[in-house]
């Protein structure tokens with residue numbers, strides 16, 4: 654099996670990145686990590702990647718100056734590492750339509766809410782404030798509109814009495830770590846694709862990935 658090469662974009666801690674790296678160690682995984690790129694040179698995830706021998710590219714959006722300059726450096730690093738797919742894993746910069754178009758149908762993101770609810774930041778605080786009884790995460794194709802691309806899979810957790818943003822975030826994160834590698838593996842194995850702005854699953858087995866729950 655030829656594994657698809659994946660570039661991972663991060664901005665910080667990199668726990669989702671680590672879960673993608675862990676899954677790539679399995680013999681039957683359909684992808685391998687081509688590189689990890691951060692827009693913040695101090696992102697902890699860069700060190701984790703380096704320790705595993707993965708090409709880690711530190712960019713600095715502040716010194717690069719513009720969104721276009723950051724994206725052209727990212728694109729160059731992705732091409733240099735022969736990435737075929739891109740997985741955003743806690744990447745916190747808004748991307749231009751031009752960059753997104755280059756990776757149309759080949760770039761996915763994980764977002765910590767059940768989209769289309771709570772796009773943007775502070776999702777756990779806002780979920781608690783809204784009083785929703787279920788919350789979770791969504792994996793979606795990246796499209797020009799922020800957090801609005803075709804949803805591939807969602808991980809669902811109950812909101813418990815007494816939850817605060819930290820306890821809720823921790824339960825959502827545990828589900829993120831399960832769902833993201835599973836989706837990336839299916840995408841790399843050509844079992845999921847983007848067609849006319851919707852997610853298409855090639856078989857019933859792939860479709861079973863689309864919802865997971867934490868109990």
Ligand code: GAR
Nearest residue numbers: 665666667668669742743763764765
């Ligand atoms: C994760 O919860 C991810 O879903 C979220 O940032 C966190 C990154 O944690 N992503 C976004 O908010 C994207 N808009 P990690 O660095 O430990 O993976």
